Amino acid sequence: MSTTSHGAAVRIEACGKTFADGTRALDPATLDIARGETLVLLGPSGCGKTTMLRIIAGLELPDAGGKVLFDGKDMTSVPIERRNVGMVFQSYALFPNMTVADNIAYGLKIRGVARDERAARVAELVALTNITGLENRRIEQLSGGQRQRVALARAVAIRPGILLLDEPLTALDAALRDRLRSELNRLLRALGITTIYVTHDQAEAMELGDRIVVMRKGAIAQIGTPREVYFAPKDRFVAEFIGAANIVEAPIENGALTLPGGRLQVEGGPTSANATVMIRPETIRVVDAGGGRLAGIVDSVSFIGDRQRIVVSGASSKPLNVDAPNTIQAKVGDRIGLSITPDAVRLLPSEP
Amino acid sequence: MSQKSFVWLCLLPLAVVTSAFFMLPMARLVVAGAEGPHGLAGYLAILTEGRYRATLINTVLLAAATTVVTLIVATIAGMFLQRHRFPGRAVLIAMLTFPLAFPGVVVGFMIILLAGRQGLIGDLSNRIFGEKFVFAYSIYGLFLGYLYFSIPRVILTIMAAVQKLDVGLEEAARSLGASPWAVQRDVVLPALAPAFVASGAIAFATAMGAFGTAFTLATNIDVLPMLIYTEFTLAANFATSAALSVGLGLITWLILALARTFSGSAVAAAG
Numbered sequence: 001m002s003t004t005s006h007g008a009a010v011r012i013e014a015c016g017k018t019f020a021d022g023t024r025a026l027d028p029a030t031l032d033i034a035r036g037e038t039l040v041l042l043g044p045s046g047c048g049k050t051t052m053l054r055i056i057a058g059l060e061l062p063d064a065g066g067k068v069l070f071d072g073k074d075m076t077s078v079p080i081e082r083r084n085v086g087m088v089f090q091s092y093a094l095f096p097n098m099t100v101a102d103n104i105a106y107g108l109k110i111r112g113v114a115r116d117e118r119a120a121r122v123a124e125l126v127a128l129t130n131i132t133g134l135e136n137r138r139i140e141q142l143s144g145g146q147r148q149r150v151a152l153a154r155a156v157a158i159r160p161g162i163l164l165l166d167e168p169l170t171a172l173d174a175a176l177r178d179r180l181r182s183e184l185n186r187l188l189r190a191l192g193i194t195t196i197y198v199t200h201d202q203a204e205a206m207e208l209g210d211r212i213v214v215m216r217k218g219a220i221a222q223i224g225t226p227r228e229v230y231f232a233p234k235d236r237f238v239a240e241f242i243g244a245a246n247i248v249e250a251p252i253e254n255g256a257l258t259l260p261g262g263r264l265q266v267e268g269g270p271t272s273a274n275a276t277v278m279i280r281p282e283t284i285r286v287v288d289a290g291g292g293r294l295a296g297i298v299d300s301v302s303f304i305g306d307r308q309r310i311v312v313s314g315a316s317s318k319p320l321n322v323d324a325p326n327t328i329q330a331k332v333g334d335r336i337g338l339s340i341t342p343d344a345v346r347l348l349p350s351e352p
Numbered sequence: 353m354s355q356k357s358f359v360w361l362c363l364l365p366l367a368v369v370t371s372a373f374f375m376l377p378m379a380r381l382v383v384a385g386a387e388g389p390h391g392l393a394g395y396l397a398i399l400t401e402g403r404y405r406a407t408l409i410n411t412v413l414l415a416a417a418t419t420v421v422t423l424i425v426a427t428i429a430g431m432f433l434q435r436h437r438f439p440g441r442a443v444l445i446a447m448l449t450f451p452l453a454f455p456g457v458v459v460g461f462m463i464i465l466l467a468g469r470q471g472l473i474g475d476l477s478n479r480i481f482g483e484k485f486v487f488a489y490s491i492y493g494l495f496l497g498y499l500y501f502s503i504p505r506v507i508l509t510i511m512a513a514v515q516k517l518d519v520g521l522e523e524a525a526r527s528l529g530a531s532p533w534a535v536q537r538d539v540v541l542p543a544l545a546p547a548f549v550a551s552g553a554i555a556f557a558t559a560m561g562a563f564g565t566a567f568t569l570a571t572n573i574d575v576l577p578m579l580i581y582t583e584f585t586l587a588a589n590f591a592t593s594a595a596l597s598v599g600l601g602l603i604t605w606l607i608l609a610l611a612r613t614f615s616g617s618a619v620a621a622a623g
Contacts, residue, residue: 059523080526087527093520097542106538107528158528 007194008070008161009035010056015066017051025051027219028066035071038188038195040209042202044241048218049198050166056196057164058083070161083162086155086193090167092147094139100150101126101135107158125153128187145176152184156191163188163195169204181207202242206230214238231280236348239278244323246279247348248316257345261315262294265342276348281323283344286310286330292337296320298330312338381594388591397592398599404579408603411576414495415559422502422555423548429503430510431540449504456501456564463497463569464488489569497565502555509554513547553608560604576600 009032016028026048033039041049054060056068058080068076075083094103104125105118113121126132129149134142142150148168155163168184169177185208188195199205205212206226214221214229214237222234233239236247250257252272257264266277289295296315301308303326310330313319315338322338330336388394398404433445451459467473467488474484487493517540525535563577570578576596584593 057527059526080523081529081531084529085527087524089520089524091518091520093518093524095521095525095539095542097539097545106525106530110529110531110534154524154528164527 007036011069013067015055015062018063024218029220035194036192038208038210040197040205040212042205042212043215047215049215053164053166053198057085057087084160086160086163088151088155088165088168090170092151094150096139100137103150104153104157125157129153144172163193165197167199244281246320248277259316261296266345267342276350278346278348281321284322285339286324286328287337287339289335289337292339294338298332298334301330382598384590385595385598394591394595398596407574407576407579410574415556418498418502418559419552419556422506423552426503426506426510430507431514434511434514451501452504456562457568459497459501460565460568463493467493491573493569494566494573498559506551506555509547509551513544517543557604
């Protein structure tokens with residue numbers, strides 16, 4: 001088989017999508033995906049992430065003016081069967097009339113690859129995706145996790161330039177999803193293929209993405225590495241969609257947020273009558289009452305396992321969520337102090 | 353009353369109707385078939401007697417041809433109608449399924465209007481070639497008539513099956529490089545196989561046993577239902593017509609069973 005350079009660089013240029021009935025699924029968006037990069041399209045349902053994936057795949061045409069380029073070559077009018085993309089569908093879409101091995105080999109068969117070469121490639125992929133021994137099974141005899149692996153093996157078998165995954169783990173139960181997520185991560189790193197991954201699950205996005213594109217209502221809300229979108233969200237939507245966030249609205253005077261429970265230093269905080277800031281629960285430290293800059297009353301304590309979630313009222317206008325280690329002793333009604341470093345307080349643009 | 357005896361009581365009407373109108377006449381038919389001068393051997397006449405055997409072969413070939421052509425036409429039409437929205441679609445579907453409302457006699461009448469001695473095709477060919485093409489009264493006319501009433505049944509089944517197809521399967525095949533042809537061959541047609549067997553069986557059984565159309569076109573046609581009719585009413589040959597009836601039923605059933613087994617194992621072998 002030809003040694004395809006694993007992965008093509010992808011560029012989409014001003015790609016929007018308006019459906020025949022007039023609904024705008026995607027605002028014109030421009031995006032560059034580097035060769036070998038794993039890019040995650042993340043957002044709630046209806047945000048346009050799947051539409052964007054389908055435009056890249058060639059299953060949807062962008063509105064006039066939109067362009068899709070692979071390695072600089074214009075692919076906009078090339079149909080999916082000639083784009084050399086591997087695709088994993090949410091439903092897996094495995095062929096029920098073929099065995100596991102025939103499913104994996106299908107793309108090679110279509111390409112006219114000789115029988116022994118196909119068999120060798122199938123053996124290689126079966127080993128890579130941990131489904132050895134299932135080659136002659138029928139699809140209906142497989143569990144959800146096994147189907148997911150077959151779907152992935154089938155998509156990768158053709159040595160695609162780009163791997164497209166549409167919510168590949170969503171149909172699985174939580175425990176299996178976690179296990180397969182790290183397995184998938186290891187596999188994607190090993191393959192080094194350009195990957196575009198659609199999900200609504202921020203944990204998946206964090207673990208798998210080199211970069212995350214957070215989408216909302218058909219538009220890109222933010223593009224950045226997992227750390228960037230987590231620690232420096234551009235707006236309230238991103239802050240709340242990714243991870244847990246305390247959104248606090250209060251005036252800033254003299255570089256400090258004025259709260260009912262005390263004053264909080266804000267890095268480079270401009271004076272403002274009504275500022276919006278984000279504080280991640282795990283960046284708040286519980287200290288003795290009077291020890292911190294903020295003070296409040298413990299509203300509730302929930303044990304989560306590896307840590308505890310303490311809800312503190314009175315410190316801010318709304319109760320604050322605090323993630324504290326289990327070593328901290330706190331009871332409902334206790335008065336505690338809270339310590340937050342200035343760099344953990346993220347100023348967000350005010351929204352109407 | 354216990355739950356069990358209540359269920360049995362509910363089944364009683366069904367049992368009465370089944371035995372009175374189905375089991376008893378069937379049993380009588382089977383007995384009658386063996387009451388001819390040749391006894392049980394009368395049953396073999398359908399295979400051994402030259403005229404009967406030729407008619408049997410004729411009938412099976414006609415039914416098979418009807419089934420195959422119906423499936424081809426109805427699959428293409430059904431797939432198109434289910435996948436495309438266009439003005440007049442609803443009217444077209446209504447027109448295509450309209451023949452369901454006609455009895456065989458009317459279908460035969462329409463074939464005569466189309467391809468009979470005074471028919472449209474004859475008129476046209478007379479004007480163009482100076483010769484009348486008349487095929488309504490032959491097995492070709494009958495074939496056309498059977499197509500006419502088989503296609504609607506099959507189209508509806510195929511449309512329902514196409515609607516249930518997972519579009520993702522076709523998209524997956526395309527993403528793997530399959531041309532539109534290959535997608536049809538490897539994904540769509542295998543997925544429709546159960547619908548082909550189900551609707552093809554109905555088309556085949558109907559074509560084996562349909563009588564009204566054959567009777568209307570009559571003169572030149574040797575098919576089993578016609579043969580049974582002539583043996584029964586004209587020759588008053590009860591034993592032979594009973595044996596032929598049982599034979600027709602058995603052979604139709606056997607072919608359908610074979611088709612089902614074969615297609616079932618074909619699907620299994622492909623997978």
